[in-house]
Amino acid sequence: MSAVAEVIPLAREEDIVTARQRAREISRELGFGAVDQSRIATAVSELARNVLRYAGGAPGDVRIRALDGPSPERVGVEVVVHDEGPGIPDVHAALRDGYTSSGGLGLGLPGARRLMDELTIDTAMGRGTTVTMRKWRR
Amino acid sequence: MSRIPVIRVEDVLIATVIEDVTDSDAVALQSELGHQLEARGAKGVLIDLSVVGIVDSFLGRVLAVVATMSRLLGAPTVIAGIQPAVAVTLVELGVRLTGVRTALTSDAGMRMLREGRVGRHVGRR
Secondary structure (H helix, E strand, O other): OOOOOEEEEEOOOHHHHHHHHHHHHHHHHOOOOHHHHHHHHHHHHHHHHHHHHHOOOOOEEEEEEEEEOOOOOOEEEEEEEEEOOOOOOOHHHHOOOOOOOOOOOOOHHHHHHHHOOEEEEEEOOOOOEEEEEEEEOO | OOOOOEEEEOOEEEEEOOOOOOHHHHHHHHHHHHHHHHHHOOOEEEEEOOOOOOOOHHHHHHHHHHHHHHHHOOOOEEEEOOOHHHHHHHHHHOOOOOOOEEEOOHHHHHHHHHOOOOHHHHOOO
8 A cells, every 4th residue: 555645525415425435444454453443434424523523614634544564564544534614613622522613422532532542733723734653553 | 304214113203314414314303203202102212323424523412312202202212233333432422312212223222112122211210
């Protein structure tokens, strides 16, 4: 599998389904087990929904690519979820369980962080949000 | 129009969630079950998740709401066929299916509802 990222645009609700299904398929191709496939796909689903819910219709996408680790058996997957929305005003609050500004469960970001090995957020008011998540094959 | 039909068998409302379920499909299912319970009641609600490989917090919340709503309307909900990987993910994600009864298969779930083995546990919380 090449390290070229597959890009899934996020514009409509159906795109959440496409993004999570592709995430699962790519994880499977990379040799992740069933539980990790579910974890990765679910994390993608949470963040893709966040883009549609919070980015106010601004363009967004999900990029998924394979990662080469330090050794051949150390394979990973990287998911970058980006939007051109207003940005997250309080990242620390957004990472807390139960924090929501939309009446949801508030599990999106904190849940995705638990499901993946690494999660970093790059956001600034007016400059959009980029969440980068990685998971390594055990 | 929901892509998840609700059928009635032996007075149990049955729905099989589709693999590519969208948020709208889930909300439409919730509202369809609500309408049917309000109009005619039911002995129970059986939701089959066996073909669903990914359950995120949105779908998880809808399932919890359906279970609570149906209990208030006198019909316990059983969720059948949750895949093991989905179960692990839901726990780690932090989705609590409080008050939801589960069964390994729809067949087992149907038996639970038919024999009234669900209602006994449900008001206990």
